[in-house]
Amino acid sequence: MELDPLLLSRIQFAFVVSFHAIFPVFTIGLASYIALLHALFYKTGNQAWERLAIFWTKGFAVVFGMGVVSGIVMSFQFGTNWSNFSQSAANFIGPMLSYEVITAFFLEAAFLGVLLFGRGRVPQGVHLFAACMVALGTFISTFWILSANSWLHTPAGVELVDGTFHVTSWREAIFNPSFPFRLGHMALASFITGGFVVAGVSAWYLLRGRDVEANKKALSMCLWLLLVLTPSQALMGDFHGLNTLEYQPTKLAAMEGNWETLEGAPFLLFAWPDQQRQENRFEIAIPYLASLILTHELYGEVPGILEAPPEEQPPVWLVFWSFRLMVGLGLLMIAVSLAGLWLRRGGKLYESRPYLQLLRLMSVAPFIAVLAGWVTTESGRAPWLVYGMVTHAEGLTPSLTGGMALFTLIGYMSVYGVIFYAGTYYLTRVIRYGMKDKDEEALVDDFESPKRPWSATDIPFDENPTKGEG
Amino acid sequence: METFDLSVIWALIIGFGIMMYVLMDGFDLGLGILFPFAPDEDARDVMMNTVAPVWDGNETWLVLGGAGLLGAFPLVYSVFLPALYIGVFLMLAGLVFRGVAFELRFKSRRDQRNRRWWNRAFSWGSAIAAFAQGAVVGTYIQGFNTENGVFVGGPFEWLTPFTILTGIGIMIGYALLGTTWLILKSEGYIQAWAYKLTLPLLLAVLVIFVIISFWTPFVNPVVWERWFGHIRLIWVLPALALLCMFSVFWAVRQRRELIPFLGTLGMFLFTYLGLVVSKWPMIVPPDYTIWDAASAPGSQLFLLIGVLFVLPFVLGYTFWSYWVFRGKVRVGEGYH
Numbered sequence: 001m002e003l004d005p006l007l008l009s010r011i012q013f014a015f016v017v018s019f020h021a022i023f024p025v026f027t028i029g030l031a032s033y034i035a036l037l038h039a040l041f042y043k044t045g046n047q048a049w050e051r052l053a054i055f056w057t058k059g060f061a062v063v064f065g066m067g068v069v070s071g072i073v074m075s076f077q078f079g080t081n082w083s084n085f086s087q088s089a090a091n092f093i094g095p096m097l098s099y100e101v102i103t104a105f106f107l108e109a110a111f112l113g114v115l116l117f118g119r120g121r122v123p124q125g126v127h128l129f130a131a132c133m134v135a136l137g138t139f140i141s142t143f144w145i146l147s148a149n150s151w152l153h154t155p156a157g158v159e160l161v162d163g164t165f166h167v168t169s170w171r172e173a174i175f176n177p178s179f180p181f182r183l184g185h186m187a188l189a190s191f192i193t194g195g196f197v198v199a200g201v202s203a204w205y206l207l208r209g210r211d212v213e214a215n216k217k218a219l220s221m222c223l224w225l226l227l228v229l230t231p232s233q234a235l236m237g238d239f240h241g242l243n244t245l246e247y248q249p250t251k252l253a254a255m256e257g258n259w260e261t262l263e264g265a266p267f268l269l270f271a272w273p274d275q276q277r278q279e280n281r282f283e284i285a286i287p288y289l290a291s292l293i294l295t296h297e298l299y300g301e302v303p304g305i306l307e308a309p310p311e312e313q314p315p316v317w318l319v320f321w322s323f324r325l326m327v328g329l330g331l332l333m334i335a336v337s338l339a340g341l342w343l344r345r346g347g348k349l350y351e352s353r354p355y356l357q358l359l360r361l362m363s364v365a366p367f368i369a370v371l372a373g374w375v376t377t378e379s380g381r382a383p384w385l386v387y388g389m390v391t392h393a394e395g396l397t398p399s400l401t402g403g404m405a406l407f408t409l410i411g412y413m414s415v416y417g418v419i420f421y422a423g424t425y426y427l428t429r430v431i432r433y434g435m436k437d438k439d440e441e442a443l444v445d446d447f448e449s450p451k452r453p454w455s456a457t458d459i460p461f462d463e464n465p466t467k468g469e470g
Numbered sequence: 471m472e473t474f475d476l477s478v479i480w481a482l483i484i485g486f487g488i489m490m491y492v493l494m495d496g497f498d499l500g501l502g503i504l505f506p507f508a509p510d511e512d513a514r515d516v517m518m519n520t521v522a523p524v525w526d527g528n529e530t531w532l533v534l535g536g537a538g539l540l541g542a543f544p545l546v547y548s549v550f551l552p553a554l555y556i557g558v559f560l561m562l563a564g565l566v567f568r569g570v571a572f573e574l575r576f577k578s579r580r581d582q583r584n585r586r587w588w589n590r591a592f593s594w595g596s597a598i599a600a601f602a603q604g605a606v607v608g609t610y611i612q613g614f615n616t617e618n619g620v621f622v623g624g625p626f627e628w629l630t631p632f633t634i635l636t637g638i639g640i641m642i643g644y645a646l647l648g649t650t651w652l653i654l655k656s657e658g659y660i661q662a663w664a665y666k667l668t669l670p671l672l673l674a675v676l677v678i679f680v681i682i683s684f685w686t687p688f689v690n691p692v693v694w695e696r697w698f699g700h701i702r703l704i705w706v707l708p709a710l711a712l713l714c715m716f717s718v719f720w721a722v723r724q725r726r727e728l729i730p731f732l733g734t735l736g737m738f739l740f741t742y743l744g745l746v747v748s749k750w751p752m753i754v755p756p757d758y759t760i761w762d763a764a765s766a767p768g769s770q771l772f773l774l775i776g777v778l779f780v781l782p783f784v785l786g787y788t789f790w791s792y793w794v795f796r797g798k799v800r801v802g803e804g805y806h
Contacts, residue, residue: 069569072529073562075536079551080558086540087548087619091769094541098773101537102780105530109787166766397552397621404625408559415563419570426577454573461577461584 003402009081023067029194031135048214085395100144107137150179181240193366200363203356223340249303251380254319265290265302273316314382322375329369480542491531500648502596520655545763561602568595604640608633613755639678650730711740
C-alpha cells in the first residue's frame with residue numbers, strides 16, 4: 001500500500017493542533033476565573049476566595065506548562081509539512097504568528113511570575129493586576145490565532161500574485177468576515193470549559209466533604225455562569241452558522257447532510273452520508289426545520305453539497321457527525337445547567353449526589369465538544385487550505401514522502417502520549433492533594449524562586465497524596 | 471523604503487536572535503549532555519538548579535526566531551524545514567522531553583527509579599536537540615538542493631559526514647559552555663569536576679574547529695573564494711575565536727571563575743560571525759540571498775514595528791532574571 005503524505009500530514013496536523021488546543025481552551029477560561037477570584041477576595045476579604053484562587057492557580061500552572069511545551073511543536077508544523085503553503089501565505093500568516101508570540105509573551109513574561117509567586121510579596125492590588133494581565137494575555141493569543149485561522153476560511157484583504165498572497169489591507173485581512181464569530185464562539189467555549197472543569201472538581205470535593213465552604217461557593221458561581229453562557233453559546237453558534245451559510249455554503253451543506261439545494265429543507269437527526277453515491281443512505285428528519293433554523297423561513301433555500309463538484313467536497317460523514325456530536329454535547333450542557341437552577345430551589349444543589357456525580361462526568365464534555373467543533377470546521381474546509389484559493393494538496397511540502405510523514409506522526413503521538421500521561425497524572429495529584437495549608441506556606445516560600453510555571457506547585461509527583469488522611 | 475533596507479534589518483534581528491538562542495540555550499543543553507557523567511545525584515540537583523530559573527526564557531528565543539523567520543524570510547522556513555524534516559522532528563521531540571523532565575524530576579522525590587527516568591529524558595533530550603542544531607549549521611554550510619525556491623532533495627540528504635561532524639562539534643561546544651557555566655555557578659567538588667572536564671573539552675572543540683575550518687572551503691567553493699580571495703580582514707574573526715579559546719585555557723589554569731565562561735561565549739560569538747561573513751548575503755545557500763528570501767516589504771514593516779517595541783522588554787526581562795539569580799548554587803539549597 002502506498003503511503004499518502006497528504007493524508008498523513010493532515011492527520012498529523014490535526015493531531016498536533018487538537019492536542020495543543022486542549023490546553024489553551026482550558027487555561028483561557030481559567031485565567032479569567034482566577035482573576036475574578038482575586039478580585040472577589042480583594043473586594044470582600046473572604047478567605048474562601050483566596051483559597052480557591054491559590055488552588056486553581058496551581059492547576060493553571062500545570063496545564064499552562066503543558067500548553068507551552070506542545071506549542072513549540074506547532075510553530076514548526078507549517079514549515080515541515082506545509083512548506084508550499086508557508087511560502088505562499090507567509091506575508092499574512094507570518095506576522096500573525098509572530099505578533100502572537102511577541103504580544104502574548106510580553107505580558108506572560110512580565111506578569112506570570114508575579115501571579116504565581118508574588119502573593120504576599122507584592123501589594124494585593126498589584127497581584128490582582130497581574131492576574132488580570134495574564135488573563136488578558138491569553139485573550140491576545142486567541143485573537144491572533146483565530147484571526148489567522150479565520151482568514152483560511154474567509155480570506156480577505158489580500159491578492160494572489162504568482163502563487164503568493166500579498167496583503168492589500170491589514171484591517172480587512174485581520175478582521176476577516178468570519179473572525180468575529182469564531183472569536184466569540186471560541187471565547188465562550190473557553191469559559192464554558194473552565195466552568196465545567198471547576199464545577200466538576202468542586203462537585204468531587206463536595207462528594208468527599210472536603211473544603212465544603214469554598215467549594216460550595218465555587219460550584220454555585222460556576223453554575224450561574226454556565227446558566228448564562230451555555231444558551232449564549234447556542235445563539236453564538238447560530239450566528240456563526242449563518243456566517244458559514246454565506247461564505248462557505250458547501251461546508252454548511254455537509255454539516256446539514258443536505259445533498260440537493262432545497263427550499264424547505266428538513267433537519268436530519270440521523271443519516272448515513274455516502275460520498276460515493278452522493279446521497280444519504282438512511283435519514284430520520286424533521287421537515288422544514290433546517291430551513292427554519294438557517295433562513296428563519298419555512299421555505300428558505302438551503303444549499304446542497306452537489307453545488308460543488310465531487311473533488312471539491314469535504315468528507316461529508318465526518319463533518320456531519322462531528323457537528324452533531326458538538327451540538328448534542330452543547331444541548332446536554334444547557335440541560336445540565338438548567339437542572340442546576342431547578343435544584344437550587346429548596347437548596348438541594350449541594351446535597352444531590354447524582355447531580356454532583358453528573359457534574360464530575362461533565363467536566364470532560366466541553367473538551368470533546370471543542371475538539372468536535374474544530375473537526376467540523378476544519379474538515380469542512382477541505383479540500384481547501386485557503387478557502388476557494390489554495391487546496392491542501394497545493395500547500396503540501398513537495399519533497400515530503402509518505403514514509404517521513406508516517407515516521408513523524410508516530411513520533412509525535414508517542415512523545416505526546418508520554419507527556420500527556422505524565423501531565424494528566426500530575427494534575428490529578430494536584431487535585432487530589434487539594435487545598436492544604438501546608439503548601440500555602442511553601443508557595444510564598446521565596447519570591448526569588450524560578451519563574452517556570454510548574455514551580456507554582458509544590459506537590460510531589462510520586463507520593464501518595466491521600467496518605468495520612470482520615 | 472529607499473533609505474533603509476528592511477531585509478538587512480531583519481537579517482540582523484534574526485541573526486541576533488539566533489545568536490542569543492545559541493548562547494543561552496547552549497549552556498543549559500550542555501548541562502543536559504554532561505548530566506550522565508556528573509559525580510553524584512547532589513551534583514545533578516545543583517546543575518539543574520543553576521539553570522532552572524532561566525532555561526524557559528532561553529527557549530523563547532527559539533520560538534521568536536521560528537515565527538520571525540516565517541514572517542520575514544519565508545523561503546528559509548519553507549526550504550530548511552522540509553530539508554531537515556527528520557532532524558527538526560528529533561530536535562523538537564528532544565526539547566519537549568527535556569522541558570517536561572525539568573519539571574517532573576523535581577517533583578519525583580521518593581522513587582529513585584522514577585527520577586532516573588526523568589534524568590535520562592533530560593540528558594537524551596538535550597543531547598539529541600544539540601546534535602540536531604549542529605547538523606542544521608552543517609547543512610547550512612553545505613547548501614540545499616532547490617529548484618524554483620522549493621527543496622527537491624531526499625529526507626536524509628542533510629545527513630553527511632560533514633553534518634555529523636558539526637553536530638558532534640556543537641554537542642561538545644555546548645558541553646564546554648556547560649562546564650564553564652558550572653564553574654561560575656557552583657563550588658567545592660562540583661566546581662572541581664567542572665574544571666577537570668573543561669580542558670579536554672576545550673581541546674576537542676579546538677580539534678573539531680580546525681577540521682571544520684579546513685573542510686568548509688572544500689565543501690563550498692564560494693566560501694573558499696571569500697577566505698582565500700581578496701578580503702583579508704575577515705581573518706581577524708577566527709583569530710579572535712582562537713584567542714578566546716586560549717583565554718579559557720589560561721583562566722582554567724589560573725582557577726578563574728568568570729573568564730572561562732565569557733571566553734567560551736566569545737569563542738561561539740566569533741565563530742558564528744565567521745560563519746555569517748562566509749555566507750553573507752546568502753540565506754538559503756547556494757542560490758538565494760536575503761533579498762530573494764524576503765517576504766513582502768509591507769509584511770516586514772508591519773512586523774518590524776511590533777518587534778522593535780517588544781524586543782527591549784524581552785531583553786530587559788532576560789537581564790533582570792539573570793540578575794536576580796546571580797551567585798552560587800549550593801548543594802541542597804537550590805531554588806526549591
